[in-house]
Amino acid sequence: MDEYDVLVVGGGAAGLSAALVLARARRRVVVVDAGAPRNAPAAHLHGFLSRDGMAPRDLLAAGRAEVTRYGGHLVDGTVVAIEPGFRVRLAGGASLAARRVLVTTGLRDELPDIPGVAERFGRDVLHCPYCHGYEVRDQPLGVVSSPHHALLVRQWSADVLYFPHTATVTQDDRERLGARGIRVIEGKVTRIVVEGDRLRGVELDGGAVVPRAALFVGPRFVPNSSLLTSLGCAADEDGWVAVDPAGRTSVAGVWAAGNAADPRAALITAAGAGSTAAMAINADLVEDDIAAGLAAFSAAAERQVADAVLGDSHHGM
Numbered sequence: 001m002d003e004y005d006v007l008v009v010g011g012g013a014a015g016l017s018a019a020l021v022l023a024r025a026r027r028r029v030v031v032v033d034a035g036a037p038r039n040a041p042a043a044h045l046h047g048f049l050s051r052d053g054m055a056p057r058d059l060l061a062a063g064r065a066e067v068t069r070y071g072g073h074l075v076d077g078t079v080v081a082i083e084p085g086f087r088v089r090l091a092g093g094a095s096l097a098a099r100r101v102l103v104t105t106g107l108r109d110e111l112p113d114i115p116g117v118a119e120r121f122g123r124d125v126l127h128c129p130y131c132h133g134y135e136v137r138d139q140p141l142g143v144v145s146s147p148h149h150a151l152l153v154r155q156w157s158a159d160v161l162y163f164p165h166t167a168t169v170t171q172d173d174r175e176r177l178g179a180r181g182i183r184v185i186e187g188k189v190t191r192i193v194v195e196g197d198r199l200r201g202v203e204l205d206g207g208a209v210v211p212r213a214a215l216f217v218g219p220r221f222v223p224n225s226s227l228l229t230s231l232g233c234a235a236d237e238d239g240w241v242a243v244d245p246a247g248r249t250s251v252a253g254v255w256a257a258g259n260a261a262d263p264r265a266a267l268i269t270a271a272g273a274g275s276t277a278a279m280a281i282n283a284d285l286v287e288d289d290i291a292a293g294l295a296a297f298s299a300a301a302e303r304q305v306a307d308a309v310l311g312d313s314h315h316g317m
């Protein structure tokens with residue numbers, strides 16, 4: 001089986017950025033990608049310098065073309081296991097070998113269990129105001145999350161209502177929200193109301209509908225890190241793997257970057273983390289190549305000495 005220098009699991013912003021740097025560093029690199037990037041539900045991406053307003057799929061198509069232009073390989077598939085050494089197993093039975101692995105599998109947004117939220121996520125049910133706040137600026141906004149999230153969203157509109165839903169709001173929270181003109185709407189949210197493919201409001205138990213144009217929610221971020229933890233990478237109890245500033249995990253030869261290791265990474269930060277990890281991996285391989293060269297050199301020297309000794313003993317006979 002052919003061995004790659006680096007196998008990248010996940011072809012989002014982090015993985016493709018890493019693969020581009022590695023391919024340009026003349027490494028044999030392959031990206032295995034399952035094709036489900038986190039921001040797929042959004043029509044446009046924002047905040048990525050020079051790419052603002054682009055469709056998420058267009059960013060990835062451009063990245064994939066750049067990787068292949070430098071000889072990087074792309075494989076559509078799902079990695080199911082990484083074995084030490086490294087042998088990487090794909091769903092369907094294929095396997096690939098690599099000297100180093102970089103895991104950029106992203107995270108899963110676990111949404112609040114409110115009917116309608118999952119269907120509208122990335123459209124008019126949002127999470128990140130830096131990604132989509134500008135697009136709903138000055139509109140009537142709701143926040144079903146933490147008071148802190150509501151205070152942040154207030155930066156984009158003067159009309160923000162906070163729905164604690166099932167959370168408790170402290171007196172301190174109420175004062176801080178009040179100081180920014182954010183009203184607290186008590187009651188459990190039973191569903192979001194959609195008409196004509198647009199969010200119209202938030203329904204509370206009792207049936208009242210509070211009109212809103214967009215709703216911000218606070219998903220629980222769950223890292224897609226099982227490949228890493230199965231390999232023995234140190235992680236906290238929620239599955240977040242420990243990495244150094246270059247993405248190196250506690251297991252030699254294994255790196256992680258992007259949302260798989262950092263829930264706060266936006267697209268441009270994930271791409272940057274992938275690039276940083278790629279340079280560190282290349283440096284690690286440079287050291288590996290030096291060590292292999294030195295080992296070959298001393299083996300050859302030992303052989304020469306042995307041959308010379310043998311030659312002397314033959315002459316002596």
Ligand SMILES: Cc1cc2nc3c(=O)[nH]c(=O)nc-3n(C[C@H](O)[C@H](O)[C@H](O)COP(=O)(O)OP(=O)(O)OC[C@H]3O[C@@H](n4cnc5c(N)ncnc54)[C@H](O)[C@@H]3O)c2cc1C
Pocket residue numbers: 009010011012013014015032033034035036037038039040041042044045046047048077078079080104105106107109121122128131132224257258259260265266267268270
């Ligand atoms: C609705 C929404 C909108 C967003 N909008 C923006 C925005 O406008 N601007 C912005 O900066 N950020 C935005 N974000 C955040 C952005 O999505 C992330 O910052 C970014 O996707 C992180 O990149 P990544 O490469 O780490 O992970 P991802 O982009 O999620 O890529 C991970 C890839 O790994 C693949 N994968 C996972 N497991 C496996 C496996 N076992 N085998 C093979 N492949 C696998 C996945 O299929 C996926 O293709 C948004 C997020 C959401 C939820």
